[in-house]
Amino acid sequence: MYSIKVEQLVRHFGKNVAVDDISFKVESGEIFGFLGPNGAGKTTTINMLTTLLRPTSGTALVNGYDVGKQQALVRQSIGMIFQDASLDDKLTGRENLLFHGMLYGLSADDFSDKAAKLLDMVELTDRAEEVVLNYSGGMKRRLEIVRGLLHNPNILFLDEPTLGLDPQTRRHIWDYLITLRERQGVTMFMTTHYMEEAEHCDHIAIIDDGKIVGLDTPEALKAMVGGDIIMAITDDNEQASLRLQNSHGVDTRKGPDNQLIIETERGDRFIPEMMSVLTDQTQGNISVKSVYLRCPTLEDVFIKLTGHAMRDQNAVDKDKVRSGMRRWRGR
Amino acid sequence: MARALDKPSDNIMEMLKRNVRGAYTIWYRDIVRFKRDRVRMFSSLGMPIVYLFVFGSGLSPAMREMGGGNIDFKQFMFPGVLTMTVLFTSVFSAVSIVWDREFGFLKEVMVAPVSRVAVALGKVAGGSTVSLFQGLIVLLLAPVLGVNLSISQIVSLIGLMVMLAVMMTSLGILIAARQKSMEGFHMMMNFVLLPMFFLSGAFFPLRGVPVWMYLLSKLDPVTYGVDPLRQVSLQALVPPDLMHTVSLNPVTYNVMMMASFSVLFLIPAVWLFGRQE
Ligand SMILES: Nc1ncnc2c1ncn2[C@@H]1O[C@H](COP(=O)(O)OP(=O)(O)OP(=O)(O)O)[C@@H](O)[C@H]1O
Numbered sequence A: 001m002y003s004i005k006v007e008q009l010v011r012h013f014g015k016n017v018a019v020d021d022i023s024f025k026v027e028s029g030e031i032f033g034f035l036g037p038n039g040a041g042k043t044t045t046i047n048m049l050t051t052l053l054r055p056t057s058g059t060a061l062v063n064g065y066d067v068g069k070q071q072a073l074v075r076q077s078i079g080m081i082f083q084d085a086s087l088d089d090k091l092t093g094r095e096n097l098l099f100h101g102m103l104y105g106l107s108a109d110d111f112s113d114k115a116a117k118l119l120d121m122v123e124l125t126d127r128a129e130e131v132v133l134n135y136s137g138g139m140k141r142r143l144e145i146v147r148g149l150l151h152n153p154n155i156l157f158l159d160e161p162t163l164g165l166d167p168q169t170r171r172h173i174w175d176y177l178i179t180l181r182e183r184q185g186v187t188m189f190m191t192t193h194y195m196e197e198a199e200h201c202d203h204i205a206i207i208d209d210g211k212i213v214g215l216d217t218p219e220a221l222k223a224m225v226g227g228d229i230i231m232a233i234t235d236d237n238e239q240a241s242l243r244l245q246n247s248h249g250v251d252t253r254k255g256p257d258n259q260l261i262i263e264t265e266r267g268d269r270f271i272p273e274m275m276s277v278l279t280d281q282t283q284g285n286i287s288v289k290s291v292y293l294r295c296p297t298l299e300d301v302f303i304k305l306t307g308h309a310m311r312d313q314n315a316v317d318k319d320k321v322r323s324g325m326r327r328w329r330g331r
Numbered sequence B: 001m002a003r004a005l006d007k008p009s010d011n012i013m014e015m016l017k018r019n020v021r022g023a024y025t026i027w028y029r030d031i032v033r034f035k036r037d038r039v040r041m042f043s044s045l046g047m048p049i050v051y052l053f054v055f056g057s058g059l060s061p062a063m064r065e066m067g068g069g070n071i072d073f074k075q076f077m078f079p080g081v082l083t084m085t086v087l088f089t090s091v092f093s094a095v096s097i098v099w100d101r102e103f104g105f106l107k108e109v110m111v112a113p114v115s116r117v118a119v120a121l122g123k124v125a126g127g128s129t130v131s132l133f134q135g136l137i138v139l140l141l142a143p144v145l146g147v148n149l150s151i152s153q154i155v156s157l158i159g160l161m162v163m164l165a166v167m168m169t170s171l172g173i174l175i176a177a178r179q180k181s182m183e184g185f186h187m188m189m190n191f192v193l194l195p196m197f198f199l200s201g202a203f204f205p206l207r208g209v210p211v212w213m214y215l216l217s218k219l220d221p222v223t224y225g226v227d228p229l230r231q232v233s234l235q236a237l238v239p240p241d242l243m244h245t246v247s248l249n250p251v252t253y254n255v256m257m258m259a260s261f262s263v264l265f266l267i268p269a270v271w272l273f274g275r276q277e
């Protein structure tokens, strides 16, 4: 049973190809993650799946309904948590929830039970009667998340749901989402560029520049990297890299903060060998300042698949600008 | 645990129920926001007062012979001011769609299981209700101007204001349907709405004006709103055989024109608004 089936989905914006021929399936009851850098096409994909955008070509079935031809039925099947602000800030927190309940046809009793419970979960009960204009960014985000959960959708779309939330709230929300999945079998399709968050997913599609470059379980994806990751800081990274290439045939790459990253099987055994090669007196001693051994992360997978880091400085800057925008627009 | 969301269905009755409820929600939101905005409610009285008492008083001596000398200029202007209030409130209410789009709330409405048609109609209902209410507040000024209204006149005026409001909200939605930012709206305001208002005969009689102006006023939907409002509100002051000096068309003709313009605006408005990006 699949909740979402996407075949050769494409979306252009003028000449810009935002989503470039993607296909995937999401099983009922699973958490499916879309992981990719800024501008990869995550939101564009979600917008097509939730009937907000028309695909340029290709098909997508959500809950068995065609997003192009059966929009009413698709919209009845889903809930959506948007990446950008989507509250009415002239209304109170509770009123925002109330309008959502009304739009989705919740009875008054259902609404008050559910709203009370959800407001409690995100600790907004005390502020529920205040207009959203007075809320902080994180409070708005929390309200938006519980609003999307209010009508118990079969399929929940979450576009960067926990962006800008503190770790504690993030954990709260994840606990709730996981319970929701277990108790009610809700299918979740989420986008994120937090690696840790992607770990919660049953399957992850890695998307870059509009294309899916990898799709599997987080474990399987990490297994692709193979073995361990060693991060070293040395006097002369270029020289060190060259020497390891010659001696062991291993490829290295540049990491953040002037680190040298080495991908290898059995890192525990490789470290002593590496040390002896680097400190070899006959070739000249390269002094090693620190060595760190860890398991591969999805970031490593991303780099392996795309050849570039997910969060290059450019993207980080863009993100800052955008979260500033969000704050401004959210007023 | 029971799902609050019913099983998806495209049964006609279910759809109808869902959409009526959706339209009601959109309407209700406009009402709640309006009630919260006390400032707007009363500041909207400011402009009419300024126009009536500054403009109206200033021009009164020059415009003495109106309606065969039975009314003064302020009384002549009163239905114009009523029109102004309803017109601008309606258009602004509808154009709040652009704000909703800019600030993101529109997305919340657009993914809900409610058709675009229901959303647009709910917006028409909301904008019209709010502007009718504003019109009623302006109506309170009538006695001060010596325009005494009977119950039946008030009922007719309400009917006419509703028609004008529906027409102008529909136009507003047509303007807002694809607009991404408020800048485009300001253009529309200066080059479409203001000329529309001034050409309608709200503040001066369209008798003996240049031919181009006369012709434009015929094409101007607002003309058909001002004219019947004027005839009804001045009914008791201007004798029937002199009414033609301050009015243009029979009331029924005006009503038909307003209805036609409403349909003419609403259909493309709903179509444009509903089209997926
Ligand atoms: N409405 C639009 N008009 C034109 N171009 C658009 C539009 N929406 C998105 N794009 C472009 O499509 C590409 C993908 O954007 P999208 O918002 O889907 O990225 P994303 O993966 O959600 O990124 P982020 O992590 O920053 O949210 C970008 O190049 C963006 O500029």
Ligand SMILES: [Mg+2]
Pocket: A042, A043, A044, A083, A159
């Ligand atoms: Mg996005």
